[in-house]
Amino acid sequence: MKSSMKKLFFKTQYEPDEHGHFGEFGGQYVPELLIPALEELTQAYEQAKADPSFVATVHEVFKNYVGRPSPLYFAERLTKQLGGAKIFLKNEGLNHTGAHKINHCVGQALLAQRLGKTRLIAETGAGQHGVATATVAAKFGLHCTVHMGAVDVQRQAPNVFWMQQLGAEVRVVHDGSQTLKDAVTSALQDWMTDPIGSYYLLGSALGPHPYPVMVRDFQSIIGIEVAEQFQAYEGQGSVPDYLVACVGGGSNAIGLFNAFLDDKQVKLIGVEAGGRNPNQVGEHATRLGRQPQVGVIEGYKSFFLQDDDGNLQPTHSVSAGLDYPGIGPEHAYLYQQGRAQYVAVTDVQAVQAFRALANTEGIVPALESAHAVAYAIQLAPTLPPKKTIVVNISGRGDKDYFILRELIH
Amino acid sequence: MSRTISEQLTIIKQQHRLGVMTHVVMGYPSLHETKQRVLAMAAAGVDSIELQIPFSDPLADGPAITKANQQALAAGVTVQQCLQLAEQLTRAVDIPLQCIGYYNTIHHFGVQQFVQASQAAGIQGFTIPDMPLTEEPYEHFYALAAQANLPVIQLISPATPIERLRLINQHAQAMVYCVSRFGVTGAHTTLPDHLITYLRTVRQYVTLPLAVGFGISTPKHIRALHGLADVAVIGSALLNVSLENLTQQLTNLCAER
Ligand SMILES: Cc1ncc(COP(=O)(O)O)c(C=O)c1O
Numbered sequence: 001m002k003s004s005m006k007k008l009f010f011k012t013q014y015e016p017d018e019h020g021h022f023g024e025f026g027g028q029y030v031p032e033l034l035i036p037a038l039e040e041l042t043q044a045y046e047q048a049k050a051d052p053s054f055v056a057t058v059h060e061v062f063k064n065y066v067g068r069p070s071p072l073y074f075a076e077r078l079t080k081q082l083g084g085a086k087i088f089l090k091n092e093g094l095n096h097t098g099a100h101k102i103n104h105c106v107g108q109a110l111l112a113q114r115l116g117k118t119r120l121i122a123e124t125g126a127g128q129h130g131v132a133t134a135t136v137a138a139k140f141g142l143h144c145t146v147h148m149g150a151v152d153v154q155r156q157a158p159n160v161f162w163m164q165q166l167g168a169e170v171r172v173v174h175d176g177s178q179t180l181k182d183a184v185t186s187a188l189q190d191w192m193t194d195p196i197g198s199y200y201l202l203g204s205a206l207g208p209h210p211y212p213v214m215v216r217d218f219q220s221i222i223g224i225e226v227a228e229q230f231q232a233y234e235g236q237g238s239v240p241d242y243l244v245a246c247v248g249g250g251s252n253a254i255g256l257f258n259a260f261l262d263d264k265q266v267k268l269i270g271v272e273a274g275g276r277n278p279n280q281v282g283e284h285a286t287r288l289g290r291q292p293q294v295g296v297i298e299g300y301k302s303f304f305l306q307d308d309d310g311n312l313q314p315t316h317s318v319s320a321g322l323d324y325p326g327i328g329p330e331h332a333y334l335y336q337q338g339r340a341q342y343v344a345v346t347d348v349q350a351v352q353a354f355r356a357l358a359n360t361e362g363i364v365p366a367l368e369s370a371h372a373v374a375y376a377i378q379l380a381p382t383l384p385p386k387k388t389i390v391v392n393i394s395g396r397g398d399k400d401y402f403i404l405r406e407l408i409h
Numbered sequence: 410m411s412r413t414i415s416e417q418l419t420i421i422k423q424q425h426r427l428g429v430m431t432h433v434v435m436g437y438p439s440l441h442e443t444k445q446r447v448l449a450m451a452a453a454g455v456d457s458i459e460l461q462i463p464f465s466d467p468l469a470d471g472p473a474i475t476k477a478n479q480q481a482l483a484a485g486v487t488v489q490q491c492l493q494l495a496e497q498l499t500r501a502v503d504i505p506l507q508c509i510g511y512y513n514t515i516h517h518f519g520v521q522q523f524v525q526a527s528q529a530a531g532i533q534g535f536t537i538p539d540m541p542l543t544e545e546p547y548e549h550f551y552a553l554a555a556q557a558n559l560p561v562i563q564l565i566s567p568a569t570p571i572e573r574l575r576l577i578n579q580h581a582q583a584m585v586y587c588v589s590r591f592g593v594t595g596a597h598t599t600l601p602d603h604l605i606t607y608l609r610t611v612r613q614y615v616t617l618p619l620a621v622g623f624g625i626s627t628p629k630h631i632r633a634l635h636g637l638a639d640v641a642v643i644g645s646a647l648l649n650v651s652l653e654n655l656t657q658q659l660t661n662l663c664a665e666r
Contacts, residue, residue, distance in 0.1 A: 021547060029512060031469045031538045033566040033588060035573070175475055176465065185466050192469075193592035195568055296513045296539070297466055309488045310517025311465035 020209020127159025204249025219255025499531025
């Protein structure tokens, strides 16, 4: 295919300022101890991006190790069954390790290597990012410590075992709600004890600058590929009408959206976890639901689910990867600017969508991705057949078999 | 009415000794006991006390203080209650009491409102680890505090490069808080090896008095800080000392200053 393809590192009209502020969101709200480490990282990242050999290595590893490009697949039976817009699936579940997380892990591990770091630190919720980090640590010969909340260790046991087989140390976090947010804090603290020897490999498009930008850039390969693959189906110059992706911290969604941000005819929809009840505190993770509240937590400014005193509120989602009270700062900005729209899907709807996709297409999505599928299932029948929807299947569902077996019985 | 931080630092200097600053988490184990602990600390002769407002995700705190934060919140302690307690305490003691906490507490309260409420409560300054100087152009927290004559204490760490020490020196007020080691709060048995060189370097670039904290727990540690720093900060080490033993422990610590 001739390469009219966008380059991996490109700018849109939604870039942050030099200190990582997307409008009022983002920034570097961290203890002084981490400022030099973040400055070192920002500089190294800027240099790496401009270095053709770094960029070439990223592409080489994407192709030969990750297995990119991941397919864009026309879900014909699902489309027929719903009787509306055409549904396409970007299948990141076919990547090595089974999710989009490997994209930013490859990029960041190469950066860690460039910086001469010997240990990778990561947090994980669903365990997908932990597995992907443990994988690149093995590949690049680095030590690896993965922080994971005790609740998530229980519900994503297969991934814990997998990480250990890859040689990573899994550190179980018993603070707070014992989920992803506590794993992030614990990982940041681990980094604070060793900011010189370790690289903190953050797993979503959030945290202090430069992580939101850097994670987004490495994930942007998703949208770049979609732009090209879509034209093979729908003709040169065509673009999808809708992009739909689930939003935990926001990495897979921004990875899909970024290449299309400046093309306003493409509608962008992020799907949050509605949990058991999107209107009740502690029962969901819809940060952009009713009256989103700005806060400054875990090193960045964004919308957070918080109580009257600014403390983080508990969250719930059947999918560990969406069970988080904050959202990446660029999503906060896209929401505020009206460029992207955010909706919620409940646990039950996600589980139904999981089964619908398995039954009609033989594709088993991760529970996180099933949220995006569930919204597409609602949206498609409301649109005429000439419209198109691209859904990001951010990961495959193998890790969720045990949870589903329990839910279904 | 309590003294300002600078007034207390002048007294310390005149007495040719080290200052001792202690710490409590408000509402841990209860608001009532916090009050008694602060009064006991003041009576034992400490030079200032950090009153920490509990927060759900205390990024710079180790396991002991994190747990205290979470227990206080679980017991329902609110920011308003903390401010009320602070007001009672600043009336009762003459040493400066400072507010320590995380920026979201302030941001959520409203920066201006929080500064005003703190001033009204007699608070003498702020230490907010996750509100670094570089975010000030976006937040105006330092500026609003300065308008109320309340210093925001800058933190520096062994990783802080020299250009940043210079920047901090330009903006710092009252004193500078040197984090002694890489990591989070928590008691340690020994002081880090690099401490002497680190504090000497800081001294070269920072003119204000230096407080040193993170891991200071024994009279021996305090003795070691003479000539290197102006104030020793004792936090986690006192957190779980019972109220009955607190005075004795503090007397032992203060004897070395
Ligand atoms: C498969 C999958 N999708 C989505 C997510 C959510 O993260 P993000 O919003 O950063 O893509 C996760 C997180 O663990 C995941 O494993």
